[in-house]
Amino acid sequence: MDCFAETEGKRAHDPLYQRRAATTPATGVPVDDVDSVVDVPGAVIVGAGPAGLAVSAMLGLGGVAYVILERCGCIASLWRHRTYDRLCLHLPKRFCELPLMPFPVSFPEYPTRDQFLEYLESYARRFAVEPVFRRAVISAEYDGESWWVYTKEVITAAVGGEQAVLGCTMTVYRSKWLVVATGENAEPVVPEIEGAGRFKGQMMHSSEYRNGDGYAGKRVLVVGCGNSGMEVCLDLCNHNARASMVVRDTVHVLPREMLGRSTFGLSMWLLRWLPVQTVDRLLLLMSRLVIGDTARLSIARPSLGPLELKAVSGKTPVLDVGTLAKIKSGNIKVSTEAF
Numbered sequence: 656m657d658c659f660a661e662t663e664g665k666r667a668h669d670p671l672y673q674r675r676a677a678t679t680p681a682t683g684v685p686v687d688d689v690d691s692v693v694d695v696p697g698a699v700i701v702g703a704g705p706a707g708l709a710v711s712a713m714l715g716l717g718g719v720a721y722v723i724l725e726r727c728g729c730i731a732s733l734w735r736h737r738t739y740d741r742l743c744l745h746l747p748k749r750f751c752e753l754p755l756m757p758f759p760v761s762f763p764e765y766p767t768r769d770q771f772l773e774y775l776e777s778y779a780r781r782f783a784v785e786p787v788f789r790r791a792v793i794s795a796e797y798d799g800e801s802w803w804v805y806t807k808e809v810i811t812a813a814v815g816g817e818q819a820v821l822g823c824t825m826t827v828y829r830s831k832w833l834v835v836a837t838g839e840n841a842e843p844v845v846p847e848i849e850g851a852g853r854f855k856g857q858m859m860h861s862s863e864y865r866n867g868d869g870y871a872g873k874r875v876l877v878v879g880c881g882n883s884g885m886e887v888c889l890d891l892c893n894h895n896a897r898a899s900m901v902v903r904d905t906v907h908v909l910p911r912e913m914l915g916r917s918t919f920g921l922s923m924w925l926l927r928w929l930p931v932q933t934v935d936r937l938l939l940l941m942s943r944l945v946i947g948d949t950a951r952l953s954i955a956r957p958s959l960g961p962l963e964l965k966a967v968s969g970k971t972p973v974l975d976v977g978t979l980a981k982i983k984s985g986n987i988k989v990s991t992e993a994f
């Protein structure tokens with residue numbers, strides 16, 4: 656009872672609890688559920704992917720205090736846990752390097768997933784970035800002076816070979832600045848598909864796909880033809896699955912390289928001299944020469960050019976790594992039927 660009274664006494668003098676009591680929490684987190692409050696005299700960074708690591712390194716070098724919070728138990732969890740085995744960087748390495756540390760010269764132009772992870776691990780070590788792991792940010796709000804970043808830590812332990820949830824603690828980080836580096840691909844998006852509940856076969860999101868082992872001879876439908884869909888389809892085909900792809904929307908497919916240079920590098924270079932619409936026209940002309948008319952393969956192009964479309968809608972063009980050849984040879988079937 657004394658102990659409880661002491662806690663209450665402390666809370667009475669803690670501005671966090673006073674302020675929380677005075678305002679309706681937009682976060683919906685009951686004040687009593689908060690286990691501890693950590694004051695950060697600088698920035699809170701959410702997410703330990705490549706962006707979070709880069710921001711941490713730069714702030715650290717600039718002498719700015721920070722805490723980096725990561726919901727998973729490792730850095731770069733997207734690359735470690737949600738990508739397929741055959742993945743290599745889609746862009747040449749010099750466009751994917753983090754500040755102040757180029758990729759090793761021994762790495763190929765398009766590093767593999769494992770090489771990219773190795774690079775990120777050594778980046779974190781070099782700049783002494785030490786995230787707080789298994790700390791998921793559930794909400795954040797600004798009171799005009801500080802950020803109040805609410806986090807949840809799920810405590811688990813191995814019980815009988817399984818991970819059992821033992822409990823959950825809630826910590827609030829209070830900081831001057833908040834950097835959200837949670838990524839644009841960190842959350843898998845599964846659309847509602849009518850009749851999916853009645854489907855008796857296996858259904859998975861591309862973030863769960865690792866490789867085509869076990870799919871030889873099986874009929875597999877890949878829904879969506881972005882970079883992931885196209886490459887998963889290619890991988891399935893290489894594992895002798897009977898792969899088909901549904902293409903509902905228009906999409907720009909470009910060769911990964913043209914005129915002996917990476918398409919991305921060439922685009923960036925041209926953009927230094929020419930307006931985006933002109934660069935788009937050149938890209939489409941060269942694509943036509945290299946890969947032909949994709950509309951004849953049932954993959955129609957959007958009316959806006961690839962770079963302009965990326966700028967206005969965020970939709971990334973697909974860089975072909977071999978899928979088109981499999982479509983042309985009839986090994987991958989394309990359907991435009993919406994479902």
Ligand SMILES: Cc1cc2nc3c(=O)[nH]c(=O)nc-3n(C[C@H](O)[C@H](O)[C@H](O)COP(=O)(O)OP(=O)(O)OC[C@H]3O[C@@H](n4cnc5c(N)ncnc54)[C@H](O)[C@@H]3O)c2cc1C
Nearest residue numbers: 702704705706725726732733744745746791792837838841
């Ligand atoms: C198949 C595939 C291929 C790709 N190829 C390339 C490529 O070749 N080149 C390229 O530059 N990009 C590529 N990308 C894009 C990819 O998004 C980037 O490479 C890079 O991972 C983005 O870094 P990020 O730090 O912004 O986000 P992420 O890598 O997504 O990292 C975000 C981190 O935030 C954490 N997080 C999310 N929410 C919370 C929360 N609430 N609390 C705490 N932590 C949280 C996540 O666990 C994750 O670790 C590819 C993506 C995919 C899926």
